[in-house]
Amino acid sequence: MVRKTLFCIIALMLMFGASFTVAQDSELSLRALAERDNFYVGAAVYTTHLNDPIHVETLAREFNMLTPEQQAKHCELEARQGQFDFRGFDRLVAFAEEHNMVIHGHALVWHSCTPQWVENGDYTRDEAIGLLRDSIMTIVGRYKGRIPIWDVVNEGITDSGAALRDTPWRRLIGDDYIELAFQFAHEADPDALLFYNDYGTEGMNPKSDAVYDLVSDFVARGIPIHGVGLQSHFTIGGFDANQIARNVERLGELGLQVQFTEVDIRHSGEATDNILQRQAGDYYRLMDVCLANDACTAFITWGVTDKYTWLRGANLGFYNNPSVQPLLFDDNYQPKPAYFAALDSLARKVGETPVLSDDELAAMIGGTAQTVEIPPPVKSNPRQEAPDAVPGVIYYAAFPISITVDGDASDWERIPRGLVDSGPTVPQDNDTTMTFAAVADQTNLYFLAEVTDSQVAYGTHDPATAWYQEDSVEFYLNTTGDLTITSYQPGVAQIGIMAANIDHDNPTSPIIGGGNSSTAQLTAIVVKTDTGYLIEASVPLTTDVWTIEPKQAAVLGFQVHLNGSRTPDADRDTKLIWSLLDTLDQSYSNPSLFGRLFFWNKNL
Ligand code: 9MR
Numbered sequence: 042m043v044r045k046t047l048f049c050i051i052a053l054m055l056m057f058g059a060s061f062t063v064a065q066d067s068e069l070s071l072r073a074l075a076e077r078d079n080f081y082v083g084a085a086v087y088t089t090h091l092n093d094p095i096h097v098e099t100l101a102r103e104f105n106m107l108t109p110e111q112q113a114k115h116c117e118l119e120a121r122q123g124q125f126d127f128r129g130f131d132r133l134v135a136f137a138e139e140h141n142m143v144i145h146g147h148a149l150v151w152h153s154c155t156p157q158w159v160e161n162g163d164y165t166r167d168e169a170i171g172l173l174r175d176s177i178m179t180i181v182g183r184y185k186g187r188i189p190i191w192d193v194v195n196e197g198i199t200d201s202g203a204a205l206r207d208t209p210w211r212r213l214i215g216d217d218y219i220e221l222a223f224q225f226a227h228e229a230d231p232d233a234l235l236f237y238n239d240y241g242t243e244g245m246n247p248k249s250d251a252v253y254d255l256v257s258d259f260v261a262r263g264i265p266i267h268g269v270g271l272q273s274h275f276t277i278g279g280f281d282a283n284q285i286a287r288n289v290e291r292l293g294e295l296g297l298q299v300q301f302t303e304v305d306i307r308h309s310g311e312a313t314d315n316i317l318q319r320q321a322g323d324y325y326r327l328m329d330v331c332l333a334n335d336a337c338t339a340f341i342t343w344g345v346t347d348k349y350t351w352l353r354g355a356n357l358g359f360y361n362n363p364s365v366q367p368l369l370f371d372d373n374y375q376p377k378p379a380y381f382a383a384l385d386s387l388a389r390k391v392g393e394t395p396v397l398s399d400d401e402l403a404a405m406i407g408g409t410a411q412t413v414e415i416p417p418p419v420k421s422n423p424r425q426e427a428p429d430a431v432p433g434v435i436y437y438a439a440f441p442i443s444i445t446v447d448g449d450a451s452d453w454e455r456i457p458r459g460l461v462d463s464g465p466t467v468p469q470d471n472d473t474t475m476t477f478a479a480v481a482d483q484t485n486l487y488f489l490a491e492v493t494d495s496q497v498a499y500g501t502h503d504p505a506t507a508w509y510q511e512d513s514v515e516f517y518l519n520t521t522g523d524l525t526i527t528s529y530q531p532g533v534a535q536i537g538i539m540a541a542n543i544d545h546d547n548p549t550s551p552i553i554g555g556g557n558s559s560t561a562q563l564t565a566i567v568v569k570t571d572t573g574y575l576i577e578a579s580v581p582l583t584t585d586v587w588t589i590e591p592k593q594a595a596v597l598g599f600q601v602h603l604n605g606s607r608t609p610d611a612d613r614d615t616k617l618i619w620s621l622l623d624t625l626d627q628s629y630s631n632p633s634l635f636g637r638l639f640f641w642n643k644n645l
Contacts, residue, residue: 069384069388069393069396070102070103070384071103071104071369071380071383071384071387072102072103072104072105074384074387074388074390074391074393075105075387076105077391077393078332078387078390078391079338080332080338080339080340080387081105081106081143081300081338081339081340081341082103082104082105082106082339082340082341082383082387083104083105083106083107083108083143083145083339083340083341083342084100084103084104084106084107084108084341084342084343084344084345085107085108085109085110085147085303085341085342085343085344086100086107086108086109086110086133086344086345087109087110087111087112087349088109088112088129088130088132088133090345090349091132091133091136095374096345096346096374097136099345099346099370099374100140100345101140101142103345103369104142104345105141105142105143106142106143106144106145106339106341107133107136107137107142107143107144107145108144108145108146108147108302108303108341109129109130109133109144109146109147110147110343110344110351111129112129112130112132112133113130113133113146113147113148113180114147114148114151114154115148115149115150115151115154115155115156115159115176115180116154116155116156116157117129117130117154118130118180119156119176119179119180120156120157121156121158122156122158122172123175125179125180127183134184134187134188138187143189143190144184144187144188144189144190145190145191145192145300145302145339145341146181146184146188146190146191146192146233147191147192147195147238147302148191148192148193148194148195148238149176149177149180149181149191149192149193149194149222149226150173150193150194150195150197150208150210150218150219150222151194151195151196152196152197152206152208152209153196155208155209155210159172159209159210159213160209162209162213164213166213166214166215169210169213169214169218170214170221173210173214173218173221173222173225174221174225174228177193177222177225177226177229178225178228178229180229181225181226181229181230181233182229182230184230185229185230185233186230186232188230188233189232189233189234190233190234190235190236190268190300191226191230191233191234191235191236192236192237192238192270192302193222193223193226193235193236193237193266194219194222194223194237194238195238195239196238196239196240197211197219197237197239197255198239198242198248198251198252198255199248200241200248200503200505200506201247201248201505202246202247202248202249202250202251202252203247203251205219210222219237219255220259220262220264223235223259223264223265223266224264224265226265227265234267234268234298235265235266235267235268236266236267236268236269236270236298236300236302237252237255237256237266237268237269237270238269238270238272238302239252239269239270239271239272240272240273240274240303241272241506242269242271242272242288243271243272243273243275243280243284243285243288243301244280244281244284244285244287244288245284245287245288246284246505246506247505249288252269253288253291253292256269256292256295256297257295260295260296260297266297267297267298268297268298268299268300268338269292269297269298269299269300270299270300270301270302270303271285271288271289271299271300271301271302272301272302272303272304272343273301273302273303273304273305273327274303274304274305274307274343275304275305275306275307275323275327276306276307276308276507276510276612277306277307277308277316277319277320277323277626278319278323278509278616278626278627278629279306279507279509280323280327281529281556281629281630282326282327282329282330282528282630283528283529283556283630284556285327285330286330286333286334289330289331289334289336289337290334290336292336293334293335293336293337297336298336298337298338299331299334299336299337299338300337300338300339300340300341301327301331301337301339301340301341302339302341303341303342303343304324304327304340304341304342304343305342305343305344305350305352305367305368306320306323306324306327306367306379307352307362307365307367308320308362308365308366308367309362309466309611309612309613309614310362310364310466310468310614311364312364312365312366315465315466315625316466317366317377317378317379318378318404318405318625319405319465319625319626319627320366320367320377320378320379321377321378321379321381321382321405322382322405322406322407322625322627323379324369324379324380324382324383324386325382325383325385325386325402325405325406326406326630327340328340328382328383328386328387329386329390332386332387332390340383342368342369343367343368344368345368345369345370345374346368346370346371346372346374347365347366347367347368347370347371347372347377348371348372350365350366350367350368352365352367353365369383378405381396381397381401382397382402382405384396385397385402404625405625406625406627406631407622407623407624407625407627407631407633407634415431415434415435416431418437418641420457424455425455425456425457426439426442426455426456426457426480426641426643427439427456427457427641427643428457428641429457430457430458430459430460432459432460432621433619433620433621433636434620434621434636434637435636435637435638435639436459436477436478436479436599436636436637436638436639437457437638437639437640437641438479438480438481438486438591438638438639438640438641439456439480439481439641439642439643440480440481440482440591440640440641440642440643441481441482441483441591441643442456442480442481442482442487442643443482444480444482444485444487444489444577444579446487446548446564446565446566446577446578446579447566447577448566448567448568448575448577449577450489450491450575450577453478453480453489456478456480456489457478458476458477458478458491459476459477459478459601459619460474460475460476461474461475461476461477461601461602461603461617461618461619462474462475462617463617463618464602464603464615464616464617464618464626465616465618465624465625465626466613466614466615466616466626467615467616467617468607468614468615471605471615472493472494472495473492473493473494473573473603473605473615473617474492474493474603474617475490475491475492475493475514475601475603475617476490476491477489477490477491477514477516477601477619479516479599479638481582481589481591481640483582484581484582485579485580485581485582486518486579486580486582486589486591487577487578487579488516488576488577488578488579488580489575489576489577489578490514490516490538490575490576490578490601490603491570491573491575492512492514492540492573492574492575492576492603493572493573494512494572494573494574494605495572495573496607496608497512497540497543497569497573497574498511498512498540498605498606498607498608498609498611499511499512499513499539499540499541499543499609500541500544500609501609501610502612504539504541504552504553504554505554507612508537508539508552508553508554508555509537509554509555509604509613510604510606510612510613511539511540511541511604511606511609511613512539512540512574512604512605512606513537513538513539513540513541513554513603513604514537514538514576514601514602514603514604515535515536515537515538515555515600515601515602515603515604515628516536516538516578516599516600516601517533517534517535517536517555517598517599517600517601517602517628517632517635518533518534518536518561518580518587518597518598518599518638519532519533519597519598519599519632519635520532520533520586520587520588520589520597520598521533521587521598524596524598524632524633524635524637525633526632526633527631527632527633528630528631528632529556529557529630529632531557531560531586531587532586532587533556533557533598533632534555534556534557534558534560534561534586535555535556535557535558535628535629536553536555536558536561536563536578536580537553537554537555537558537604538551538552538553538563538565538567538576538578539551539552539553539554539567540567540574541567542565542566542567542576543567543568543569543574545567548564548565548566549564551563551564551565551566551567551578553565555629556629556630557586560584560585560586561580561584562580562581562584563578563579563580564578564579564580565577565578565579566578591640592640592642593640593641593642593645594639594640594641595639595640596637596638596639596640597637597638598632598635598636598637598638599620599635599636599637599638600618600619600620600623600628600634600635600636601618601619601620602616602617602618602619602626602628603615603616603617603618604616605617619636620634620635620636621636622634622635622636623635
């Protein structure tokens with residue numbers, strides 16, 4: 042009977058990679074498609090880029106919006122008080138007008154590009170307000186009627202979201218410098234759309250909550266604000282499209298526009314084909330999120346060509362990767378898979394023939410299927426409490442078995458292990474692997490991870506935004522009963538457990554990350570071992586979002602990932618994945634790529 046049930050679910054689907062062979066149709070461009078949907082596709086540009094004919098040609102062909110990457114910032118325009126230099130900015134505005142492109146002005150107030158005379162100035166509050174007004178009136182006033190969108194304040198909130206950032210204008214004026222800047226910009230050009238712009242505020246998190254609170258307060262009090270810019274400087278696999286959709290939705294409900302203002306998607310190491318495919322999948326998803334909501338009016342990449350990306354600049358700390366390729370066009374202005382992904386998303390939105398075949402799209406975002414055969418359950422050692430795992434497909438979780446979550450794995454002795462030793466990002470000299478196990482009793486589901494890793498690196502990334510960039514293990518569960526769902530909903534959780542818990546002595550509130558991870562009510566202990574580190578963890582069978590019933594052959598969606606970083610300051614360079622379905626590291630957004638956990642009654 043048991044076997045029959047198991048064989049019935051055998052038709053597990055496996056993705057296959059498709060090679061990438063799309064020829065560019067000369068009629069199609071991002072711009073042409075965007076213009077059919079009153080949408081803007083933009084790029085950040087330096088004035089010097091206009092000296093490069095191929096840059097000019099690509100920019101004018103593909104984009105209908107332009108953001109000055111540097112030339113419209115206050116420190117550039119008014120390095121000396123009252124002495125404005127508009128030469129660079131004027132050139133960009135003239136270029137945009139000549140090519141019927143819209144300028145997205147950036148940025149009137151930004152702590153990183155505030156003139157020295159403001160930073161060092163010893164002004165009273167009233168004097169400072171007067172100076173802020175003069176500067177904004179002069180800059181916005183000069184282009185009145187010609188620049189329809191301005192980033193009025195950029196990055197005014199701290200990374201934790203707990204406070205306003207300590208900035209030169211805030212020190213001189215006080216917290217209301219932000220609303221004053223909006224009022225002055227409105228006074229200078231009442232028709233311009235005024236935006237608040239920031240990073241790390243794309244999804245749902247404390248910082249995006251702080252932005253939401255700031256702008257809803259402005260809306261409620263009638264301070265002129267019309268939009269929010271979500272910068273969108275991402276790492277591949279580093280955002281949850283569903284969360285961004287929710288954030289866009291709540292901002293839209295305030296009557297505000299949203300624009301993705303500085304999109305780039307970076308990666309560590311060389312840009313392999315696999316990386317470029319995953320990057321393309323991310324561009325597709327991000328473009329799709331924007332196009333899905335009418336409140337989202339522009340998708341702006343932070344540059345045209347990889348050649349000029351700011352991410353190749355020196356001294357970027359752990360971003361530093363001289364060979365990074367984060368944009369839509371390569372160093373030679375050739376369109377990359379990411380370009381075709383963005384183009385395809387736009388094409389589908391406007392009802393144009395898709396640019397990518399289903400197989401090509403599946404190779405980027407997952408979805409195409411094949412059948413894999415599952416062997417009958419077998420215990421290779423009769424003392425085992427459950428059958429051997431089927432690599433990358435099924436893990437049999439024995440029950441009822443109770444575990445003490447104490448960092449000592451001796452109570453897992455008769456429990457079979459699953460193995461995680463491959464994945465989309467594996468360094469040549471990789472020495473990191475892991476085994477894992479799961480069991481349940483009447484109250485909890487327990488997890489064990491034993492990681493072999495000669496360099497356990499942790500403690501340098503912000504757990505709120507970059508937990509997956511350092512040593513960590515992710516357990517994923519889909520308890521909804523529908524293993525085909527392709528997006529997160531209550532009952533699905535990505536539970537990322539950081540090695541940083543080694544130095545954390547509060548097992549009932551461990552340092553975790555991942556989609557819906559807080560709903561899992563995780564308890565976890567992480568300890569260093571001779572060969573790496575070990576995680577013991579548990580989640581309750583009953584929470585606000587799920588009821589898990591361990592019964593013979595009952596099934597959950599289940600997935601295990603390992604993130605490895607070998608240098609403490611660097612982003613992860615290793616990504617190992619258990620489920621064979623997830624070849625492109627998409628489990629964080631698509632639960633249909635999980636493998637399966639079957640409960641196995643040890644007494645049967
Ligand atoms: O990409 C820009 C880089 O060339 C400049 O040197 C730098 C300082 O002005 O600003 C960079 O752009 C930033 C943008 O204005 C605000 N968000 C973060 C961007 C990347 O640092």
